[in-house]
Amino acid sequence: MSNAYEQFRHWATTLLRYRHDDEVYQFSTISALLEGVYDGNATVADILRHGDFGLGTFNHLDGEMVILDGVCYRLRADGTATRAAPTDRTPFAAVTRFHSDFEIAVETRTHRAEVAAAIDRQIQSANLIYAIRITGHFAELHTRTVMEQKQPYPPLTQATEEQAETVFTDASGTVVGFRTPDFEQGISVAGYHLHFLNSDRTGGGHILDFTLERGTVAVSGASQLHLSLPTSGAFLGAQLAGDDVAERIGKAEGPKGD
Amino acid sequence: MSNAYEQFRHWATTLLRYRHDDEVYQFSTISALLEGVYDGNATVADILRHGDFGLGTFNHLDGEMVILDGVCYRLRADGTATRAAPTDRTPFAAVTRFHSDFEIAVETRTHRAEVAAAIDRQIQSANLIYAIRITGHFAELHTRTVMEQKQPYPPLTQATEEQAETVFTDASGTVVGFRTPDFEQGISVAGYHLHFLNSDRTGGGHILDFTLERGTVAVSGASQLHLSLPTSGAFLGAQLAGDDVAERIGKAEGPKGD
Numbered sequence: 001m002s003n004a005y006e007q008f009r010h011w012a013t014t015l016l017r018y019r020h021d022d023e024v025y026q027f028s029t030i031s032a033l034l035e036g037v038y039d040g041n042a043t044v045a046d047i048l049r050h051g052d053f054g055l056g057t058f059n060h061l062d063g064e065m066v067i068l069d070g071v072c073y074r075l076r077a078d079g080t081a082t083r084a085a086p087t088d089r090t091p092f093a094a095v096t097r098f099h100s101d102f103e104i105a106v107e108t109r110t111h112r113a114e115v116a117a118a119i120d121r122q123i124q125s126a127n128l129i130y131a132i133r134i135t136g137h138f139a140e141l142h143t144r145t146v147m148e149q150k151q152p153y154p155p156l157t158q159a160t161e162e163q164a165e166t167v168f169t170d171a172s173g174t175v176v177g178f179r180t181p182d183f184e185q186g187i188s189v190a191g192y193h194l195h196f197l198n199s200d201r202t203g204g205g206h207i208l209d210f211t212l213e214r215g216t217v218a219v220s221g222a223s224q225l226h227l228s229l230p231t232s233g234a235f236l237g238a239q240l241a242g243d244d245v246a247e248r249i250g251k252a253e254g255p256k257g258d
Numbered sequence: 259m260s261n262a263y264e265q266f267r268h269w270a271t272t273l274l275r276y277r278h279d280d281e282v283y284q285f286s287t288i289s290a291l292l293e294g295v296y297d298g299n300a301t302v303a304d305i306l307r308h309g310d311f312g313l314g315t316f317n318h319l320d321g322e323m324v325i326l327d328g329v330c331y332r333l334r335a336d337g338t339a340t341r342a343a344p345t346d347r348t349p350f351a352a353v354t355r356f357h358s359d360f361e362i363a364v365e366t367r368t369h370r371a372e373v374a375a376a377i378d379r380q381i382q383s384a385n386l387i388y389a390i391r392i393t394g395h396f397a398e399l400h401t402r403t404v405m406e407q408k409q410p411y412p413p414l415t416q417a418t419e420e421q422a423e424t425v426f427t428d429a430s431g432t433v434v435g436f437r438t439p440d441f442e443q444g445i446s447v448a449g450y451h452l453h454f455l456n457s458d459r460t461g462g463g464h465i466l467d468f469t470l471e472r473g474t475v476a477v478s479g480a481s482q483l484h485l486s487l488p489t490s491g492a493f494l495g496a497q498l499a500g501d502d503v504a505e506r507i508g509k510a511e512g513p514k515g516d
Contacts, residue, residue, distance in 0.1 A: 125494035128487055129487075183444070225481070236383035240440060240441045247487055
């Protein structure tokens with residue numbers, strides 16, 4: 001009897017905890033991507049079970065991923081965005097259940113660095129995780145999109161050297177991403193990691209830089225990280241980490257010359 | 259109708275997933291400990307809800323923590339081990355539901371490094387997390403036990419300089435700990451992080467070195483890491499990470515002169 005009650009209480013607690021909005025769920029690590037682990041066994045359906053907002057990439061590095069309002073998009077190197085299939089697979093993705101903890105209205109032309117600084121000033125702690133959603137009109141937005149890779153896979157720093165860069169001008173859309181604590185470097189991208197999807201849902205990419213004309217920055221905090229590591233494939237044998245992880249992430253994920 | 263079914267399926271999946279034994283639940287980060295964040299708001303009861311096996315420390319750095327068979331012990335600098343109260347608080351702890359994936363019988367005198375090498379040869383991947391339980395008789399076992407700290411807290415490398423070291427000789431007991439992937443350095447202690455509890459449950463500490471006479475090494479793998487970050491206290495304002503994290507962890511957690 002007491003046992004059944006305990007069991008019930010345990011389940012109820014679990015369900016309540018699971019419904020909390022303050023978790024980021026991530027499949028695999030950015031250090032695995034750096035080492036050329038471009039195939040994963042997690043499906044888009046698996047990822048969407050854990051959140052309605054996030055980013056990532058697809059198997060063979062075939063496009064950037066944006067998840068917005070529970071829909072997963074694939075942004076290809078040709079500039080197109082299409083809805084991903086639930087069965088599409090990913091080697092790296094991070095999602096959360098987006099809720100707005102606070103918003104910042106931007107009414108004058110503001111550069112990426114100033115937007116980041118404004119967020120930095122308002123967050124509770126640089127040691128928690130924040131999902132960032134910027135909806136607005138952009139004077140200019142520079143993106144890159146990774147290109148499909150063939151086996152044997154080169155490391156990410158090499159794969160991104162061939163990346164297609166696109167400049168969106170005078171474009172409406174949404175920036176989707178995360179601000180991640182420094183101690184997560186290697187597991188995730190420390191600092192800001194942002195993707196873009198235009199308002200027509202027809203184009204976008206991994207953001208290198210932007211100037212926001214006007215819009216709203218919404219920030220959704222998380223104190224729980226669920227890291228799901230691959231249990232099969234190239235991840236298992238990959239030589240991960242190394243002292244130069246931060247430098248290589250900067251080279252692969254940041255603007256050229258950063 | 260379909261909605262109710264979806265909800266049911268979602269809950270059922272959640273419960274099944276939650277009952278999986280392949281999760282390590284961790285409260286806070288080792289980099290926060292390094293910076294002197296020695297007070298946390300997680301209770302022993304909170305931690306035990308997520309696992310029956312693990313390690314950590316207590317508020318004010320008042321003792322090493324061992325969790326074995328669902329019981330939480332506090333190992334103090336005077337060499338004693340006592341049962342922790344459910345309301346005791348911790349600034350850092352990691353637990354899992356221990357299940358034995360494989361065991362290694364040790365029948366001849368074996369040094370710590372050889373035990374580690376034997377485990378390394380049998381694990382599926384250096385990129386997954388493994389709980390390590392070594393039950394046996396130890397020819398010699400060197401431990402340290404952190405000492406209670408007073409505000410303002412010094413960093414961990416300084417706090418551990420004053421640590422009490424104990425040598426157990428001809429002792430039976432259990433080694434409790436984890437083997438953690440390199441990419442988790444800063445979040446956890448990369449490599450082996452082991453604590454000891456003697457078979458009488460009266461003494462133990464953080465392991466610096468040991469020679470196993472005979473015993474059984476049991477290994478319990480995990481592919482899921484749930485990292486729970488503190489939402490209050492000194493953690494929020496701490497300056498975490500930095501390039502020398504690995505070096506400082508080695509100094510604070512490893513044998514002297516390692």
